[in-house]
Amino acid sequence: MTTINQWVAGVVINNVWTFGDAKENKFLFQYFVNYNLPKAWYIVSAPILTANWNAESGEQWIVPFGGGAGKVFRIGKQPINVNAQTYYNTVRPDGWGDWQFRLQVQLLFPKKPK
Numbered sequence: 202m203t204t205i206n207q208w209v210a211g212v213v214i215n216n217v218w219t220f221g222d223a224k225e226n227k228f229l230f231q232y233f234v235n236y237n238l239p240k241a242w243y244i245v246s247a248p249i250l251t252a253n254w255n256a257e258s259g260e261q262w263i264v265p266f267g268g269g270a271g272k273v274f275r276i277g278k279q280p281i282n283v284n285a286q287t288y289y290n291t292v293r294p295d296g297w298g299d300w301q302f303r304l305q306v307q308l309l310f311p312k313k314p315k
Contacts, residue, residue, distance in 0.1 A: 209235040226254040241273040248288050256294065264292035265301055273309070280309040 202211035215229040233247035246268030252261045271284025288301040 207237040209233075209237070224255070228252040228254065243271050243273075243284075245269055245271055245284055245286060247286065253294075260294040262292045263290055263294070263297060265290050267301075269303070271305075280311065282307040282309055 202209065211233055213229070213231045213233075217225065217227050217229075219225040228251065230250045231247060233245065235247075236244045238244065248265040248267065250265070251263045254261060265288030267286065267288035269284055269286030271282060273280060273282045275281065282305070284303075284305050286303045286305075288303070290297060290299055290301065293299070
């Protein structure tokens with residue numbers, strides 16, 4: 202993860218292999234770009250790209266494109282992060298939906314400075 206002024210960016214990469222009867226080979230790639238705005242608002246794009254390497258050619262990838270917005274606030278002393286994002290699946294297997302919507306609610310537990 203990198204932070205430069207109001208920008209935060211990073212990437213997560215994962216591939217899962219299973220063995221035995223349920224042989225699976227699945228890939229996940231998530232990049233995230235976050236721009237922090239005044240009053241704890243932010244704009245975010247964090248699509249989750251996936252591939253099922255066992256699927257037929259042309260049916261392996263889901264590649265969404267889009268983003269959303271969020272805000273960090275407190276209820277009492279508890280900091281909370283809420284965001285909503287919408288993504289269009291530019292590449293997708295047959296039968297998969299055109300759109301994704303993500304709503305996240307995160308309770309934050311920051312460390313106290315020493």
